[in-house]
Amino acid sequence: xxxxxxxxxxxxxxxxxxxxxxxxxxxxxxxxxxxxxxxxxxxxxxxxxxxxxxxxxxxxxxxxxxxxxxxxxxxxxxxxxxxxxxxxxxxxxxxxxxxxxxxxxxxxxxxxxxxxxxxxxxxxxxxxxxxxxxxxxxxxxxxxxxxxxxxxxxxxxxxxxxxxxxxxxxxxxxxxxxxxxxxxxxxxxxxxxxxxxxxxxxxxxxxxxxxxxxxxxxxxxxxxxxxxxxxxxxxxxxxxxxxxxxxxxxxxxx
Amino acid sequence: xxxxxxxxxxxxxxxxxxxxxxxxxxxxxxxxxxxxxxxxxxxxxxxxxxxxxxxxxxxxxxxxxxxxxxxxxxxxxxxxxxxxxxxxxxxxxxxxxxxxxxxxxxxxxxxxxxxxxxxxxxxxxxxxxxxxxxxxxxxxxxxxxxxxxxxxxxxxxxxxxxxxxxxxxxxxxxxxxxxxxxxxxxxxxxxxxxxxxxxxxxxxxxxxxxxxxxxxxxxxxxxxxxxxxxxxxxx
Numbered sequence: 001x002x003x004x005x006x007x008x009x010x011x012x013x014x015x016x017x018x019x020x021x022x023x024x025x026x027x028x029x030x031x032x033x034x035x036x037x038x039x040x041x042x043x044x045x046x047x048x049x050x051x052x053x054x055x056x057x058x059x060x061x062x063x064x065x066x067x068x069x070x071x072x073x074x075x076x077x078x079x080x081x082x083x084x085x086x087x088x089x090x091x092x093x094x095x096x097x098x099x100x101x102x103x104x105x106x107x108x109x110x111x112x113x114x115x116x117x118x119x120x121x122x123x124x125x126x127x128x129x130x131x132x133x134x135x136x137x138x139x140x141x142x143x144x145x146x147x148x149x150x151x152x153x154x155x156x157x158x159x160x161x162x163x164x165x166x167x168x169x170x171x172x173x174x175x176x177x178x179x180x181x182x183x184x185x186x187x188x189x190x191x192x193x194x195x196x197x198x199x200x201x202x203x204x205x206x207x208x209x210x211x212x213x214x215x216x217x218x219x220x221x222x223x224x225x226x227x228x229x230x231x232x233x234x235x236x237x238x239x240x241x242x243x244x245x246x247x248x249x250x251x252x253x254x
Numbered sequence: 255x256x257x258x259x260x261x262x263x264x265x266x267x268x269x270x271x272x273x274x275x276x277x278x279x280x281x282x283x284x285x286x287x288x289x290x291x292x293x294x295x296x297x298x299x300x301x302x303x304x305x306x307x308x309x310x311x312x313x314x315x316x317x318x319x320x321x322x323x324x325x326x327x328x329x330x331x332x333x334x335x336x337x338x339x340x341x342x343x344x345x346x347x348x349x350x351x352x353x354x355x356x357x358x359x360x361x362x363x364x365x366x367x368x369x370x371x372x373x374x375x376x377x378x379x380x381x382x383x384x385x386x387x388x389x390x391x392x393x394x395x396x397x398x399x400x401x402x403x404x405x406x407x408x409x410x411x412x413x414x415x416x417x418x419x420x421x422x423x424x425x426x427x428x429x430x431x432x433x434x435x436x437x438x439x440x441x442x443x444x445x446x447x448x449x450x451x452x453x454x455x456x457x458x459x460x461x462x463x464x465x466x467x468x469x470x471x472x473x474x475x476x477x478x479x480x481x482x483x484x485x486x487x488x489x
Contacts, residue, residue, distance in 0.1 A: 119340075124338050126338065127332070127334055129303070131399075
């Protein structure tokens, strides 16, 4: 087979997959009837509430490390005082959504893919169909919407915890006054900084849940198939988040 | 009455079903026999609408299966080979899953407990999670779920696979009794001759995706195709 044919076959296959994934997400998002509120609430807890510790800890250490980095780097050109503003802007615009999204991807995309994959392998998805229940409505729609709702909330919490991480280091070891640090953090933050981060969070939530559901539904047979689906879900979600972050940042700030 | 006409199904280059014709009358119990890989499960999945046939049609009371899938599935019950219970739901919610779509949870729970009692499980089982059940109990819960909505047609996929002979005998007896009591049409996929003799009125033998023999259970010992199958399975 010639290289041109290989490239052509790859491109066609890629376009086919993107099209199938897009249709899958559209069906999951907009086929709301019947809606299962109890399943949705369970997913709010699973995706949102139970991800709080991991997202909070990630934000805390990132905010603290960022404060140390900015202080030591800024000192080279007598700009050590910008620590509060840079930590706040960096966390809210970029690190909060991206690191929060990646942590949720690691925790949630894997768990969704493993759960749905196992259900597929053990015929539970077939059982849903025979019980007159559409697996898309029961499994996919609640997870997609729960992730879209909860990941921005996690990002908001991560932003606050990250800024507090910087504040802890700033006041504890870098010699900042507590009130000055906090007022400087707020003074340089703009409304759009916060909103853009939350919008990113909603997109990242969609990417995480869609990836988990898609790969779970496509899972192969046996433990190996489920393992491969789980791995693919996490990798796809992580790459999707980074790529979407680049695109959204370009849209929001250029 | 279920009619299957000229059903064909291929997976890639492999032809799994080649022109299957069969008729199951109302209230009849049919066992579909065959060695592994002969297309039994694919035939069952096509009848349930879980696979789309490449050609041919499936009719229930004269209406094509694809016409209103939701309505057809409303009249079907299914016992899966591995029971296929939902891990995240307690036993009673598994049994009442379909019922809860149209009645209050308390009423559905009552019916679920009645159905559990019908398959020999106590009310204490209702709040257990599927992971806490033995293989035989899981099969019974799957059976209770299959009959929960009083279906007109019940499908059984390898109902005794993975069970010891005593539990297998109990499941066969339960299936026999339930089919007799409810008057439901029963279609059972199996390669267990004990199940066939206990449950079936009619037998259909599949070989290489085609019907090799079909007849009454009393005639199968005399059929050369069947004796070959019985010989191969060592019975």
